[in-house]
Amino acid sequence: MIVFGLTLVYSNITMQLLIYFVVALSLNFVIGYARALSIHHAALFGIGAFTYAVMAQRGWSNDLILCGLAAAVIAAMVSVILAFGSLRISGDYFIVASFAFQFFAIEALFNWTSISGGPNGDYGLPTPTILGLAISSTAAYILVAALLAVATLGFAIWLRRSPYGRLLRAMGDAPSALLTAGFGVLRLKVGVFGISGIIAAVAGVLYAAYLGVAQTATFDVNLAILLVAIVVIGGTGSAVGSLLGAALIAFVQPLLTNLNLSATTTAAVQQLIFAALLVGVVALLPRGLVQLGDLPKLVMRRSRGGSSR
Amino acid sequence: MTSTPEETPILQTVEISRAFGGFRAVDGASISIGRGDVVALIGPNGAGKTTLFNVISRLLPPTSGQLLFEGADVTHTSPQRLARMGIGRTFQDVRLFDTMTAWDNIAVFAQTEASGTLRSGLLSPRAVGREAKRVRARVDETLDYAGLSPVAATVAGELSFAQQKKVAIARCLAQQARLMLLDEPASGLDAVEREDVAKIIEKLSSDGVTILLVEHNMDIVREVAHRAIFLAEGKIVGEDAPDRLLASSELAEIYFGHLRAETSTT
Numbered sequence A: 001m002i003v004f005g006l007t008l009v010y011s012n013i014t015m016q017l018l019i020y021f022v023v024a025l026s027l028n029f030v031i032g033y034a035r036a037l038s039i040h041h042a043a044l045f046g047i048g049a050f051t052y053a054v055m056a057q058r059g060w061s062n063d064l065i066l067c068g069l070a071a072a073v074i075a076a077m078v079s080v081i082l083a084f085g086s087l088r089i090s091g092d093y094f095i096v097a098s099f100a101f102q103f104f105a106i107e108a109l110f111n112w113t114s115i116s117g118g119p120n121g122d123y124g125l126p127t128p129t130i131l132g133l134a135i136s137s138t139a140a141y142i143l144v145a146a147l148l149a150v151a152t153l154g155f156a157i158w159l160r161r162s163p164y165g166r167l168l169r170a171m172g173d174a175p176s177a178l179l180t181a182g183f184g185v186l187r188l189k190v191g192v193f194g195i196s197g198i199i200a201a202v203a204g205v206l207y208a209a210y211l212g213v214a215q216t217a218t219f220d221v222n223l224a225i226l227l228v229a230i231v232v233i234g235g236t237g238s239a240v241g242s243l244l245g246a247a248l249i250a251f252v253q254p255l256l257t258n259l260n261l262s263a264t265t266t267a268a269v270q271q272l273i274f275a276a277l278l279v280g281v282v283a284l285l286p287r288g289l290v291q292l293g294d295l296p297k298l299v300m301r302r303s304r305g306g307s308s309r
Numbered sequence B: 001m002t003s004t005p006e007e008t009p010i011l012q013t014v015e016i017s018r019a020f021g022g023f024r025a026v027d028g029a030s031i032s033i034g035r036g037d038v039v040a041l042i043g044p045n046g047a048g049k050t051t052l053f054n055v056i057s058r059l060l061p062p063t064s065g066q067l068l069f070e071g072a073d074v075t076h077t078s079p080q081r082l083a084r085m086g087i088g089r090t091f092q093d094v095r096l097f098d099t100m101t102a103w104d105n106i107a108v109f110a111q112t113e114a115s116g117t118l119r120s121g122l123l124s125p126r127a128v129g130r131e132a133k134r135v136r137a138r139v140d141e142t143l144d145y146a147g148l149s150p151v152a153a154t155v156a157g158e159l160s161f162a163q164q165k166k167v168a169i170a171r172c173l174a175q176q177a178r179l180m181l182l183d184e185p186a187s188g189l190d191a192v193e194r195e196d197v198a199k200i201i202e203k204l205s206s207d208g209v210t211i212l213l214v215e216h217n218m219d220i221v222r223e224v225a226h227r228a229i230f231l232a233e234g235k236i237v238g239e240d241a242p243d244r245l246l247a248s249s250e251l252a253e254i255y256f257g258h259l260r261a262e263t264s265t266t
């Protein structure tokens, strides 16, 4: 198999790409359907990672399916609470509340050292198994991540076409009209937040198992904003967009590392690049990178003095 | 076709009020709509017509008063429950699902309550298939009824304004509403389009649907309504056959005096 020949760098890029893709797709459910700009997705991703870390380190289980189920239950409970929150407070206030949740959840986890390992994190995690099979090679990790990505993508496509998905889209467009069609919004919101949180947490389980470490710093506000940037830069509500956004992040990080800058400089340069991309995309391609094919048309229209809308 | 006194009205509001802060947008309004009636709710801008619709469809709870639908007290019923009981409505600002096609807009209103759960789509492919077939038939039939079949696949946000208004009415039809609240179905339309909408309203009425409509265009009111209710500052100040009500010089002063004041400021 070709994958066996991949260098460590390339397998890292592939893993990052697949995991970010899954997490971005799941974030898209909340941003696209519930129209809630959720900043707390990194925390849900982190919940998955620490579920694996705790379960594997204490010898409870290192089975990805079992840990995934446990993470799913915890993330679903947290997501349901946040969904209720999004019903009570909407728009900008939700963004603030979501940001606060992200910040304080990770801060609390950091201080709960018996779970998170404090500043060092939980390290030296045992390698995982799946249905009794040990996942020991890089190829095996990539295969599992690819399966997760394909399953998530398949689910997203199915959801979009299903009658349930039709109601979710309607909720995003005009929630009050959906009420007059006989559908309560609460149940749909809870559903969408739950699905989204569960997928992020499952991705977190795989991520921690692959890295062999879980540190709260990985899932802090920086990642939270990066995830939102992936979705917005790629194109809200678009699976292709999430893939483009995830690919961008996955490739830019190692490219910068190759420049041999200091760690802090690398981080700063990376943040600058994403800031520039975010502003550029929002200004030129309101619907994200998926709109790239329309760019000449958009520029032409703008230079003729017309509006881009 | 007014209802006989012994027949239960399809809709009754009893001394219903809705306040925003200290301001009473609807102030002790009692109306009664008989089965099969076409009633126009008229009155100057800001009279509280849309607010009354919001209260009847329970998107806004009333501050006081009682709401009866087919004799049952629905004052504390949720809007989605009320929709399932048979009250449909359109919005003054249309509120279509703009990113969805006309077809999907109507399908939302044809779907069963059970389709609102994720479980319903995951279990029993046969039941899912049967339900999809039923929805498809209902939506196609509704589009045909409203003359919208040619634009079925067009995204709602890209339809003409007249077509959007028709989709809004078609949605109520797809949900098999027995009472439709139509908020200014003809506003913003040209004469031909208005006539088109009037035809649909008459067709609905002849098919047994009860209609309460808010409208500023008095030609439409005269053409389709059996009765008109005049609302001013949240209170009902007159109720009669449209021609007679509109002939009242006192009400004309409230209505057109208001319009005059408005046009002179703009």
Ligand SMILES: Nc1ncnc2c1ncn2[C@@H]1O[C@H](COP(=O)(O)OP(=O)(O)OP(=O)(O)O)[C@@H](O)[C@H]1O
Pocket: B020, B025, B043, B044, B045, B046, B047, B048, B049, B050, B051, B052, B092
């Ligand atoms: N949500 C709200 N909060 C505060 N005031 C409101 C609200 N909704 C309506 N109002 C006020 O209530 C009054 C009645 O408004 P409403 O929209 O019911 O009038 P209308 O009769 O439908 O007028 P129009 O013919 O212009 O549509 C207005 O003064 C309006 O400003």
Ligand SMILES: [Mg+2]
Pocket: B049, B050, B051, B092
């Ligand atoms: Mg109004």
